[in-house]
Amino acid sequence: MSLKPETLAAADAIVAQYPQARSATLPLLHLVQEDRGHIAPEDEAWVAAKVGVTPMQVREVVTFYPMFRLAPVGRRHIRVCRTLSCALRGSYALMAELEKALGCARGETSADGNFTLEFVECIADCGCGPVVQVDHALHENVAPDQAAAFASRIRESLADPGYGKGEPRPGTPEWNG
Amino acid sequence: MPAQERPLIYANLRRPGYTVDIDCYLRHGGYEALRKAVATKPEDVCKEVETSGLRGRGGAGFPTGMKWKFLDRKSGKPAYLVVNADESEPGTYKDRQIIYKDPHQMLEGIAITAWAIQARQAFIYIRGEFQHGAKILRRAIEEAKARGFLGSNILGSGYSCEVVVHRGGGCYVCGEETGLIESLEGKRGYPRIKPPYFPAVLGLYNCPTIVNNAETLAQVRHVLAMGGAEFAKIGIPGDSGTHIWGVSGLVKRPGLYEIEAGKATFGELLYDLCGGPLDGRAFKAIIPGGSSTKILRFGERFKGKRPDGTEFDWALEDIPLDANSIAACGTGLGTGGTIVLDDSVEMIQALSNLNAFYAHETCGQCTPCREGSLWLSRVSRRIVGGGGREEDVPMLLDIANQVAGRTICAHGEAVAWPVQSAVPKFKDEYLESIRRRRRGETAGGPTLI
Numbered sequence: 208m209s210l211k212p213e214t215l216a217a218a219d220a221i222v223a224q225y226p227q228a229r230s231a232t233l234p235l236l237h238l239v240q241e242d243r244g245h246i247a248p249e250d251e252a253w254v255a256a257k258v259g260v261t262p263m264q265v266r267e268v269v270t271f272y273p274m275f276r277l278a279p280v281g282r283r284h285i286r287v288c289r290t291l292s293c294a295l296r297g298s299y300a301l302m303a304e305l306e307k308a309l310g311c312a313r314g315e316t317s318a319d320g321n322f323t324l325e326f327v328e329c330i331a332d333c334g335c336g337p338v339v340q341v342d343h344a345l346h347e348n349v350a351p352d353q354a355a356a357f358a359s360r361i362r363e364s365l366a367d368p369g370y371g372k373g374e375p376r377p378g379t380p381e382w383n384g
Numbered sequence: 385m386p387a388q389e390r391p392l393i394y395a396n397l398r399r400p401g402y403t404v405d406i407d408c409y410l411r412h413g414g415y416e417a418l419r420k421a422v423a424t425k426p427e428d429v430c431k432e433v434e435t436s437g438l439r440g441r442g443g444a445g446f447p448t449g450m451k452w453k454f455l456d457r458k459s460g461k462p463a464y465l466v467v468n469a470d471e472s473e474p475g476t477y478k479d480r481q482i483i484y485k486d487p488h489q490m491l492e493g494i495a496i497t498a499w500a501i502q503a504r505q506a507f508i509y510i511r512g513e514f515q516h517g518a519k520i521l522r523r524a525i526e527e528a529k530a531r532g533f534l535g536s537n538i539l540g541s542g543y544s545c546e547v548v549v550h551r552g553g554g555c556y557v558c559g560e561e562t563g564l565i566e567s568l569e570g571k572r573g574y575p576r577i578k579p580p581y582f583p584a585v586l587g588l589y590n591c592p593t594i595v596n597n598a599e600t601l602a603q604v605r606h607v608l609a610m611g612g613a614e615f616a617k618i619g620i621p622g623d624s625g626t627h628i629w630g631v632s633g634l635v636k637r638p639g640l641y642e643i644e645a646g647k648a649t650f651g652e653l654l655y656d657l658c659g660g661p662l663d664g665r666a667f668k669a670i671i672p673g674g675s676s677t678k679i680l681r682f683g684e685r686f687k688g689k690r691p692d693g694t695e696f697d698w699a700l701e702d703i704p705l706d707a708n709s710i711a712a713c714g715t716g717l718g719t720g721g722t723i724v725l726d727d728s729v730e731m732i733q734a735l736s737n738l739n740a741f742y743a744h745e746t747c748g749q750c751t752p753c754r755e756g757s758l759w760l761s762r763v764s765r766r767i768v769g770g771g772g773r774e775e776d777v778p779m780l781l782d783i784a785n786q787v788a789g790r791t792i793c794a795h796g797e798a799v800a801w802p803v804q805s806a807v808p809k810f811k812d813e814y815l816e817s818i819r820r821r822r823r824g825e826t827a828g829g830p831t832l833i
């Protein structure tokens with residue numbers, strides 16, 4: 208599968224923002240990942256050509272940064288903050304509940320391909336813990352005893368054709384994401 | 385009188401109905417400070433900032449005016465301004481508010497700073513997870529360019545500066561200024577060794593570069609708006625302006641509290657503003673300025689001499705909230721991200737949680753940091769898992785002692801400090817955890833690892 212025409216068209220303007228093309232490596236990788244959902248070997252080659260390095264130099268970057276991934280994730284990517292402030296507010300208990308409710312172990316993708324559930328490190332919203340990032344939206348104060356309801360909402364969003372398409376409004380999880 | 389907030393950075397964004405639109409910012413005096421700045425010689429803008437006594441808000445508290453003075457102006461190479469919006473220190477969530485709710489305040493600070501150091505290109509390095517934040521900033525930059533506050537010929541001065549928003553990839557060490565620069569060059573975020581790679585001399589593309597924290601630049605906007613001497617009157621000598629305390633963890637009202645430097649104590653912050661401990665609990669310890677600062681225990685006494693020679697003898701609750709007082713207690717103000725632990729917490733789990741963070745985030749260049757962070761994480765986790773031995777406690781300290789001061793960047797200190805500070809203060813409790821967990825018993829309280 209190839210990248211969307213918009214993705215291909217956006218690249219040159221991104222590279223042109225920088226005094227040195229190589230600086231565009233991370234932005235181009237984000238662009239690709241937002242299009243395809245992960246970064247494929249052919250994408251690395253494409254980025255490499257755009258910024259003037261070898262594909263291996265792009266791979267080095269991809270494997271250094273936790274946000275980039277070489278394999279697809281589930282239809283909903285659920286990231287629970289694990290770091291101390293959130294943990295004190297119950298992120299480990301929350302994770303255990305979400306594993307049950309989504310039928311998916313931490314660090315894995317559910318068998319039906321719907322959910323990838325992960326622990327991540329601090330996402331800079333420590334006063335509102337536990338925080339959970341679901342794709343582009345950041346949910347605050349997700350208490351462990353609300354895990355089942357929270358999981359149901361994620362499950363319901365699978366059938367929502369407008370998911371992720373709306374314009375974020377201030378104060379919503381999409382705005383905070 | 386109970387402790388009070390004095391919003392400066394957060395004054396606008398807390399107003400009901402305040403939005404990120406440029407018109408809203410302009411209605412609240414926006415870009416007036418930039419107008420003043422471009423009518424002033426760049427070196428005089430630098431002087432205002434020096435006079436203000438402003439110290440960086442990224443964690444190290446380095447005087448901003450002095451940093452700008454170090455910029456190498458003789459090389460003939462272009463200078464760059466890099467804004468550190470990576471906000472990656474655990475417990476820290478203050479810059480997010482500025483970016484998501486009042487982006488123009490920061491952009492005005494950027495424009496003023498770029499003028500002061502005569503940079504024609506600025507980059508905002510924003511943590512990758514702030515996806516929408518990056519969009520908000522990009523939109524704000526377009527608005528500011530359309531009104532002549534950024535881009536070419538700023539306010540008719542003939543001076544131009546482009547600002548580019550650059551998203552990171554979820555790496556803590558890319559908040560370290562030289563790791564950030566490598567990352568911005570499109571590489572792995574391996575920090576560079578100083579000397580020779582002081583950013584002000586050999587920074588981005590080996591050109592002179594100023595790296596400042598996002599909030600620092602918002603503060604600069606206020607320095608120019610009120611003048612350096614007026615700004616210096618906020619706070620106390622040696623630490624001017626406001627500090628944003630981001631309290632998290634086990635308190636009644638976690639949140640962001642902006643307080644004039646030195647005008648309240650930890651006790652006032654935690655009891656008056658945050659409402660004290662959760663019902664039925666008692667405070668046990670705080671990590672005052674982000675996860676890398678040294679832990680303080682309730683019940684400790686802090687004794688010493690202040691710079692002016694007067695002696696102090698404080699309980700944790702008495703410590704004034706300014707950089708020098710907190711440093712005098714053996715820790716740091718850091719980012720102001722205060723993590724609060726109460727008596728439900730098993731301290732070895734808290735340590736293990738942080739050890740796991742640093743082991744995950746080490747870039748791996750330096751053996752002491754790479755191996756040390758992993759060992760610390762494994763040993764503390766082994767204790768929690770019931771396989772601990774009494775010798776593990778001195779061993780934790782021994783490992784940490786071999787990391788601090790022996791690495792390329794301060795991530796080494798970040799690895800070591802939590803252990804070096806916590807082991808002496810909670811040794812007995814750790815030993816008790818070792819014995820209890822060997823018997824297969826757990827502790828109650830939140831699971832932290």
Ligand SMILES: Cc1cc2nc3c(=O)[nH]c(=O)nc-3n(C[C@H](O)[C@H](O)[C@H](O)COP(=O)(O)O)c2cc1C
Nearest residue numbers: 440441442468470471472559560561596597600794
């Ligand atoms: C491991 C590590 C992570 C850091 N993360 C950040 C960060 O996320 N944001 C930040 O502003 N400074 C961070 N710093 C501090 C920067 O290196 C640098 O001191 C700061 O951006 C300078 O800005 P200031 O002078 O305005 O404070 C970090 C330092 C280290 C050692």
Ligand code: SF4
Nearest residue numbers: 749750753791793795
């Ligand atoms: S101290 Fe740690 S994070 Fe810093 S350069 Fe060395 S290995 Fe990397």
Ligand code: FES
Nearest residue numbers: 288293329332333
């Ligand atoms: S610790 Fe969870 S957001 Fe910072």
